[in-house]
Amino acid sequence: MRRTMVASVKTAPFVFLLWVLHCALGRDVTLPLGPLYRVAGFPLAVPCAVSAYEGPRTQDFEWFLYRDDSGGRQLGVVSTRDKDFPYTPFQARVRNGEVRIERDSGDAVRLVIQKLRADDQGKYECYTPSTDSVYQGNYSSMVEVKVIPDTLQISFTRSLTSQPVPEGAEVKLTCSASIQSEQLTHLSITFGKRGVGESSGSGAGGEVSTVREIISIDNMLAVVPGRSFKKRYDDGEITLEKRNGEGGQGVYVMRIKAVQPDDSGSYFCEAAQWIRDPDRSWQKIAQRTLDVGNLTVQQLAESLSVTSSPRGEVTLQIGTPLILTCEVLGLPSDVNSGLLVQWMKRGSGGPDGVTAGGVEVEVARMSTDGVVSWGDDLSRASGGSMEKVAEGRYTLKLFSARPLDTGSYRCVVSVYAGRRNPGPSVAATLTQKSEGVVVNLKTKDVKVSAVAQLKRGPLLKRGSTITLICNATITTTRPAQARVKWLQWPLPEPFVRRSSSDAAPLDAPKKPKLVAYLTYDGVANIITNGSEISVDRLSAVGYRLRVHTATMEDQGMYACSVEAWSQDPHGGWYNTGVEAESNAVTVYLYARVEDLLFIPLIVGVSSALFVGIVIIASVTCCFMKRLARQRARK
Missing domain, CATH: 1.20.5 (Single alpha-helices involved in coiled-coils or other helix-helix interfaces)
Incomplete structure (x- = not known):
């Protein structure tokens, strides 16, 4: 007897497990938890799925409705296997597709009622006919649907006109929306744009499928930019704010601070009502869309022009002022745009005028906030100015023109449409350049000559002092000074001794080494890092280079190069561009007695x-x- 009881105790859990597995393997039909609150006039979609079934993968579904006032009587709504299944209240709606079954997979469908009516309220049953060998499990399930009245209201206070809006202008759209519901529902607002050829899909129950969302306040009151507008939102160019309006309405204002050509299109405002179902998921239960007009953006490139004056070519005397004017035309007066104005120069000056080609360099610029900065030649900061003399007019002044100022000048204007003070990472809306102004400067006749010689004395040996003299002559009508450079070439191989007055051999290297130079105002600069070297001025025309305690590396051929610097009427010194190179002097070091x-x-x-x-x-x-x-x- 005891053994029988023990066996029964051991068998009971096993039997219970078999029973659980038996139940779990039975057919199961599932619907979402209810009740489901939906708005009259808008879609209802109820998913239904079957699992743990036998038979084909594609299962049939039948939907029944038990209205609140039907006393428990069922109405056939729609079936996947019988086209004559719908009862009279649903026959016409099923034929025109307003009521239908949409299949997500073989064993999952959705009951869709495109425009919900008040008498559609009740309990909906999803039934799946058996395909099983043994009848077991759950073959149907029910969910309650509550139909609430449509209280979603949407309006706008101002629509877009058909007049073109200049690029960079600010556009503001205002939309008002409200809901009055006994249930806890939330409201979302979306501003969007359609391109040419896209349909609106507006009206009760309509769905906007081809939408470029600009910015939204979602059902959780978070501001969400559209994917293609996120950067502009992060940069503060697109904003959306909510205000309290009359009668409990919410007023939503979207601003586009600087419209771009891509912003052209048809704009709309969409309001949606949301509710949280018992399964904690958010469902959109109502939606309305209003068109607020078309926007056409007039591109800045169609109206902007940049000119510089004087036009063509101008020739000035050295030392006279150079004044260039840049004028920007075609900027919309009602758009607050920032301008970056630059003066660029191509070519360099020489005794024969402008040299064609070359790299274009910046002379000066004025930033969008009015700060002036100069290019590589910082000395111009004290010898020139750049000013905004009127709206759209900028001048560049060089108080005393120099030969190096010759070249082709042009004005480059970068426009930041609608952005008075753009950030450093913001790209310009448009950049335009003026025609070039060729500036030539006349110089008085300047002649330069240079003769180099080795100072007479004992034979030069290692450790001796090498002394070279450069006689520089400048002929001009203005005060002039010389800038003297000393150059060195190594001895050619094989070396042929020549007298100190001989010219450089034909096989001498073409690029000499700069040893030292003396500026026009007497400042000495030593370049080489080898022997001790000094340079000085002996007289009005005589210049000296001394190499102290010479080594074998100091052997070579030496020459002096003389540049003529002249003084303009304002007292400033400039390089005339005229220079001359002397003959080459050979320096050879003999062996010492020791x-x-x-x-x-x-x-x-x-x-x-x-x-x-x-x-x-x-x-x-x-x-x-x-x-x-x-x-x-x-």
């Missing part, structure tokens, strides 16, 4: 060492041979 004495010493020591080695080798050799003969006799 070096000559050291040679025989080395030769003598080497000879003595050689003789000693020969003697030792001969004696050793003879001694070894004699020793060998003595051993042989024994």
Whole structure:
């Protein structure tokens, strides 16, 4: 008896497990938790799925409705297997597709009522006919649907006109919306745009499918930019704010601070009502869309023009002022735009005028906030100015023009449409350039000559001081000074001795090394890092280079290059661009006496060492041979 009871206790959990598995393997039909609150006039979609079934993968579904006032009587709504299944209240709606079954998969469908009516309220049953070998499990499920009245209201206070809006202008759209519901529902607002050829899909129950959302306040009151407008939202160019209006309405204002050509299109405002179902998911239960007009953006490139004056070519005397004017036309007066104005120059000045080509460099610029900065030639900051003399007019003034100021000038204007003070990462809306103004400067006749010579004296040896003289002559009508550069070439191979007045050999290197130079105002600059070097001015025309304690690396051919600097009427000094290079002087270092004495010493020591080695080798050799003969006799 005890054994039988023990066996029964052990068998009971196993039987219970089999029963659980049996139930779990039975057919199961599932619907969402209810009740589901939906708005009259808008869509209802109820999903239904079947699982743990036998038979084909594609299952049939039938929907029934139990109205609140039907006393428990069922109405056939729609079926996947019988087209004559709908009862009279649903037959016409099923035929025109307003009531239908949409299949998500073989065993999952949705009951869709496109426009919900008040008498559609009740309990909906989803039934799946059996395809199982054994009838077990759940073959139907029910959910309650509550139909609430449509209280969603939407309006706008101002629509877009058909007049083109200039690029960079601010556009503001205002939309009002409200809901009055006994249930806890939320409201979302979306501003969007359609391109040409896209349908609106507006009206009760309509769905906007081809929408470019600009910005929204979602059902959780969060501001969400559209994917293609996120950067502009992050930059603060697109904003959306909510205000409290009359009668409990919410007023929503979207601003586009600087419209772009891509902003052209048809704009709409969409309001949606949301509710949270018992399964904690948010559902959109109502939606209305209003068109607020078309926007056409007039591109800035169609109206903007940049000119510079004087036009063509201008020739000035050195030292006279150079004044260039840049004028920006075609900017919309009602758009607050920032301008970056630059003066660029191409070509360089020389004694023969403007050199064609070359790299375009910046002379000066005025930023959007009015700050002036100068290019590579910072000396111009004290010798020139850049000013805004009127709206859209900018001048560049060089108080005293120099030969290096010759070139082709043009004005470059970058417009930041609608952005008075753009950030450093903001790209310009449009950049335009004016035609070039060729500036030539006349110089008085300037002639320069240079002669280099080696100072007479004893033969130069290693450790001596090399002294070179450069006689520079400048002929001009204005005060002038010389800028003297000393150049060095290495001795050519093979070296042929020449007199100090001879020119450089034909096979001398073409690019010399700059040793030192003396500026026009007497400042010495030593370039080489080798021997001790000094440069000075001996007289009005004489300049000297001295290489102290010369080494063999200081040998070579030396020449001086002379640049003529002149003084303008305002007292400023400038490079005339006229220069001359002297003849080449050969510097060769002879051996010192102690070096000559050291040679025989080395030769003598080497000879003595050689003789000693020969003697030792001969004696050793003879001694070894004699020793060998003595051993042989024994």
